[in-house]
Amino acid sequence: MALIVHKYGGTSMGSTERIRNVAKRVAKWYRAGHQMVVVPSAMSGETNRLLALAKELAPSRQTDALCRELDMLASTGEQVSVGLLAIALQAEGLEAVSYAGWQVPIRTNNAYTKARITSIDDRKVRADLSAGRVVIITGFQGLDEQGNITTLGRGGSDTSAVAVAAAMKADECLIYTDVDGVYTTDPRVVPEARRLHTVSFEEMLEMASLGSKVLQIRSVEFAGKYRVPLRVLSSFTPWDIDIEQEARSGTLITYEEDEKMEQAIVSGIAFNRDEAKISVLGVPDKPGIAYNIVGAVADANIEVDMIIQNLSKDGRTDFSFTVNRNDYARAMDLLKTKVLPALGTETLVGDTKICKVSIVGIGMRSHVGVASKMFRALSEEGINIQMISTSEIKTSVVIDEKYMELAVRALHRAFDLDQPPS
Amino acid sequence: MALIVHKYGGTSMGSTERIRNVAKRVAKWYRAGHQMVVVPSAMSGETNRLLALAKELAPSRQTDALCRELDMLASTGEQVSVGLLAIALQAEGLEAVSYAGWQVPIRTNNAYTKARITSIDDRKVRADLSAGRVVIITGFQGLDEQGNITTLGRGGSDTSAVAVAAAMKADECLIYTDVDGVYTTDPRVVPEARRLHTVSFEEMLEMASLGSKVLQIRSVEFAGKYRVPLRVLSSFTPWDIDIEQEARSGTLITYEEDEKMEQAIVSGIAFNRDEAKISVLGVPDKPGIAYNIVGAVADANIEVDMIIQNLSKDGRTDFSFTVNRNDYARAMDLLKTKVLPALGTETLVGDTKICKVSIVGIGMRSHVGVASKMFRALSEEGINIQMISTSEIKTSVVIDEKYMELAVRALHRAFDLDQPPS
Numbered sequence: 001m002a003l004i005v006h007k008y009g010g011t012s013m014g015s016t017e018r019i020r021n022v023a024k025r026v027a028k029w030y031r032a033g034h035q036m037v038v039v040p041s042a043m044s045g046e047t048n049r050l051l052a053l054a055k056e057l058a059p060s061r062q063t064d065a066l067c068r069e070l071d072m073l074a075s076t077g078e079q080v081s082v083g084l085l086a087i088a089l090q091a092e093g094l095e096a097v098s099y100a101g102w103q104v105p106i107r108t109n110n111a112y113t114k115a116r117i118t119s120i121d122d123r124k125v126r127a128d129l130s131a132g133r134v135v136i137i138t139g140f141q142g143l144d145e146q147g148n149i150t151t152l153g154r155g156g157s158d159t160s161a162v163a164v165a166a167a168m169k170a171d172e173c174l175i176y177t178d179v180d181g182v183y184t185t186d187p188r189v190v191p192e193a194r195r196l197h198t199v200s201f202e203e204m205l206e207m208a209s210l211g212s213k214v215l216q217i218r219s220v221e222f223a224g225k226y227r228v229p230l231r232v233l234s235s236f237t238p239w240d241i242d243i244e245q246e247a248r249s250g251t252l253i254t255y256e257e258d259e260k261m262e263q264a265i266v267s268g269i270a271f272n273r274d275e276a277k278i279s280v281l282g283v284p285d286k287p288g289i290a291y292n293i294v295g296a297v298a299d300a301n302i303e304v305d306m307i308i309q310n311l312s313k314d315g316r317t318d319f320s321f322t323v324n325r326n327d328y329a330r331a332m333d334l335l336k337t338k339v340l341p342a343l344g345t346e347t348l349v350g351d352t353k354i355c356k357v358s359i360v361g362i363g364m365r366s367h368v369g370v371a372s373k374m375f376r377a378l379s380e381e382g383i384n385i386q387m388i389s390t391s392e393i394k395t396s397v398v399i400d401e402k403y404m405e406l407a408v409r410a411l412h413r414a415f416d417l418d419q420p421p422s
Numbered sequence: 423m424a425l426i427v428h429k430y431g432g433t434s435m436g437s438t439e440r441i442r443n444v445a446k447r448v449a450k451w452y453r454a455g456h457q458m459v460v461v462p463s464a465m466s467g468e469t470n471r472l473l474a475l476a477k478e479l480a481p482s483r484q485t486d487a488l489c490r491e492l493d494m495l496a497s498t499g500e501q502v503s504v505g506l507l508a509i510a511l512q513a514e515g516l517e518a519v520s521y522a523g524w525q526v527p528i529r530t531n532n533a534y535t536k537a538r539i540t541s542i543d544d545r546k547v548r549a550d551l552s553a554g555r556v557v558i559i560t561g562f563q564g565l566d567e568q569g570n571i572t573t574l575g576r577g578g579s580d581t582s583a584v585a586v587a588a589a590m591k592a593d594e595c596l597i598y599t600d601v602d603g604v605y606t607t608d609p610r611v612v613p614e615a616r617r618l619h620t621v622s623f624e625e626m627l628e629m630a631s632l633g634s635k636v637l638q639i640r641s642v643e644f645a646g647k648y649r650v651p652l653r654v655l656s657s658f659t660p661w662d663i664d665i666e667q668e669a670r671s672g673t674l675i676t677y678e679e680d681e682k683m684e685q686a687i688v689s690g691i692a693f694n695r696d697e698a699k700i701s702v703l704g705v706p707d708k709p710g711i712a713y714n715i716v717g718a719v720a721d722a723n724i725e726v727d728m729i730i731q732n733l734s735k736d737g738r739t740d741f742s743f744t745v746n747r748n749d750y751a752r753a754m755d756l757l758k759t760k761v762l763p764a765l766g767t768e769t770l771v772g773d774t775k776i777c778k779v780s781i782v783g784i785g786m787r788s789h790v791g792v793a794s795k796m797f798r799a800l801s802e803e804g805i806n807i808q809m810i811s812t813s814e815i816k817t818s819v820v821i822d823e824k825y826m827e828l829a830v831r832a833l834h835r836a837f838d839l840d841q842p843p844s
Contacts (some may be wrong), residue, residue: 016478023479053506056438057445059513072520073505078500083495084475090488091481098494103569141620147525206720 002171003035003129008138010044012235013081013177016088022060023088025176025239026134026161026387030094031250032072032243035129037141037168039161040085042077050074057162061331066112067112067233071141071151075100078157087134096134099124101141103151106160108150111301115150116158117142120167137164145239153377155216162219174229174250175215176233180234181251182207182214184417185269192418198254204396206360207270220253227255246368265363266369267413269408270394273355273401275305276328277387279320280335281347289343293319296339304354306398319389321396325352354386355404358396359411371395377414383407423552424593425457429561430464432596432602434657438510442706444512445596448556448660452516454665457551459590461561461583461827462507464499472496476644483580484752489534493563493573496535497523500560500579504596505512514531518556521546523563523571525720528571530564538582538640539564541587559586580584580641588648595645595652596672597637603673604629604636606839607691611830615838620676621689628782629692642675649677674693685699687792688786691830695777695823697727699809702757703769706735708722711765715741718761728778728811728820738767743808744820747774776808777826780818781833793817799836805829 006029007020022040030036050073058066082098083163089096104124108115114328128135139157152159158175165173180195187193199250201224208217214232223230233250235276283289294304323331327351332350340346364370374395383406387398399407412418428451430444444462452458472495480488504520512517513616528548529536550557561579566572574581580597587595603625609615621629623646630639636654645652657673705711716726729743745753756770762768786792796817800807805828809820821829835839 016475020479048473050502052500053438054509057442057506057510057513059509059515063512064510065519067515068520069505069508069520072508076501076505079498079501080475080495083491083498084479086491086494087476087481087488088479090485090491091479093481094492095487097487098491100494100571149522268504279523301435 001033001035003037003168004029004035004166005039005161005168005170007157007173007175008038008040008155008235009177010041010046012176013042014086014087015042017130019081019084020086020091021239022085022235023073024090026089026095027092028239028243030134036134037125037129037170038134038136039080039157039165040081040136040166041157043082043141043357045396046077046080047074049238057321060225064112066237066243068128068148069175071112071149075141075149075339077136078140082136082138089134089136094134094135094256094366098138098348100138101160102143102147104137106142106163107135108144108152110144110146110148110150110270112148112150114153114301115142115223117145117152119164125168133207138150153216153220156218156405158216158219159222161332162222162228162230162338165228171229173228175219175230176235177214177232178235179232180236180249181232184267185408185412186271189405190412190418192202193412194417194420195389196267198252200362201253201255202393203267203360204364206252206358206391207268224255229253236264244255248359259288263337265367266359266361266417267363268360269357269411269415269417270360271404271408273404274324275354275356276325276350276352277319277320277322278297278328278331278335279341279349281318281345281349282316283319283343283346284345285315285317285331289317289319290323292343293335293339294321296334297321297323297331300330300334302331302334306387306396308387309391322354322356322387328352353401354398355394355401356398357404357411358394360394362393366395373414375407378407381410382408423455424591424685425459426451427459427461427583427587427592427595428465429461429589429595429597430580430657431579431599432463432468434506434598435462435507436465436466438506439502441506443554445509445514448511449514449516450661450665453557456526458556459551459586460558460594460601461555461579462500462503462505463561464503466741468491468494468499468502472499473657477527485545489622490570492714493534496573497560497563499569501560501690504558504560504720509752510801511558516556516618518558519550520558520560520661522560523582524565525797526559528559528564530844531655532566532568532570532572534570534572536575536723537566539574539644542585544589547586547590548835556601559786575638577638577751578640580638581644584641584644584650584652587652588644588649593651595650597654598657599654600635600657601636602671603654604690606689607834609677610692610825611693612691612834615834618673618689621672622784623675623677624815625689625782625784626675627694627773628780629690644812645675646677651675652718678738687789688781688839689785690782691779691833691837691839692782693779693826693830695826696746697776697778697820698742698747698774699742699776699820700750700753700757701740701771702762702767703740703771704738704767705741705765705766707737707739711739711741714765715757715761716743719743719745719753721751722756722797724753724756728809728818730809730811744778744809745777752773775823776820777823778818778820779826779829779833779835780816782816784815786815786817795836798832799832803828803832809817810827
């Protein structure tokens, strides 16, 4: 008997017929002798529907009080899902009970619309499992210390599922989604993209942070921190396929480096166009500058991704960074009104028509020349590189948005990702 | 400065445009210097939509576990409403905060889908009001002792609003609804029906319990218990009508009998076709019979309305009562399998094609001949009476459902309700 966490996305929960299929699949696992915890997303389209209603009514200024109400509103989507899934499981003859995040409780900080989980109390859930019940927990949400509902941001249900699996010390966390695993890159851009049977946690983390939509990055961070055995697999297989076959399908996220040693240097190509670039030009080059700029932005709860500071000239330097496009206007406004006047500079440049393309691979650590191979491939296509950022297992470049697909295809080919590993 | 509770029905909350109008109306009251608590229902159609989804998935047997999930599901409708209304009020420039029932908390017993409020903690709400915030609280729901969400049953938001008004010792509770007050009877059945400017609490209680859909009965009970000044008024007036005029509109529920002394003997005609009749025939006439039958039904959380026991003959008697039509099948099943075998009788007769028509009026207490006038009016229309039940301020009859409108019109005319009181 194992303790298994299943997570189902919005598409899987998209209609009563699909919810019934989810219930049948969960029942199959339960009847195979496992203790089951299920974390479903909101029915597809529901969160958008709710936020569209809010948008029609909302004031123009995004205050903390407004974000609190957005969470109050958006969290209902998952509550509907857990109730319906519990009902469908009861119709399958199982005992099932649903909990909203606040009932578990799943504790978070109070950063409305992008809260982070701080702790999960597993006692209630464990008691239910011992009593033979299937437990269904809302994804995407939790409870702050003042008793307010918080949400974890888009895709937060992945994080909820992994966090629950970590708290319960689950034997495996299965993320059922509308792709059948992790690919070398997005097959819609590169038809030759291959599915990876395993991917190291670190590669997965980079790919998630770099724009692969398979898993929310925080869910991968959580999985790594607690070494949660995590599998991404398709929710489109028939619910009654052989359970052993299902248990081996998709892509397994691994924590043992040895398994990867003989594999390719570069595992995949990630990309996204969710970011915007901001440059502050002619900043006095003195200690505390980076903090003055990035700190102010981070304090406003805006996540900064790439940060680049150029060599200084005449005591002044240029400072560039990227933020999510949704935060772009707010970040520009903040810099213009609060930060720049204090810095004694007025030149602020922004660009939203950029994209980030990255190569990811554990193998990169011990192989030289990987980055230069990347730059050559891009140069051969005539693509200009605007920013570069590297880490031990990835190299990212910011380029003009219009070259994104071209760059991804060129890199996929340059690193032989269409060929199975030897 | 007064503390005012507004309650808005699902129609008033039916679209973002209407929610914006609600916000403007609440803002008008707030700006007139009042402390405002608002209890909105779910957007019209939402509760039905959610329960229809549940119905597609639900097992045939209605268990406690199922009812728990139905509450989990249905309670989201009001949570969406409070979030949206808070957002709309913020757009009006007011500080507004929303709470789900469990956050206040509004405590209830654990009778899922028909819970009763046991207590309301007013501290959080009072602190917000003192800080100048408008507080918006979900209707229809609360929290049981084990931390589960409960709902109060259809129309429960009226009860929530009155209970909140009682807990906060509000100066007035205004129920905005799609009728502009309490009428002598339903104007759709009798076009000559008149709006009552005031109605006594006891009459309102009878009219609510007898089928007038204006207010849920429990909300009237609550209002009476705590003497909450309660006004039913139209949500269809423009939001910017003069506040003094609005404050005097609709129907006020009064607690002072003196005001009514000179008014008509009969205030209104109530009717409903929500009930079904169940008769157990040939029951041994001995102590404890009523308890054996009604007790078993009540223990299953089925409300019993009229109860009639006929004179016994040969040591056996007939026992009849009415229940809500929704509970009819469950009550019949319970009697057949559990109660009748123990009683030594097997004759069970049920009828769902009945209706109840009642005349209501404080004046009835001190006037003889009111009931006989009612029976004569019905007899003149050739309508047969199946059951009769009387109290100090109402007389109800059960008749064939098909004569309902005819009976109501005849009684409205017989008691001169189309004439203004002299």
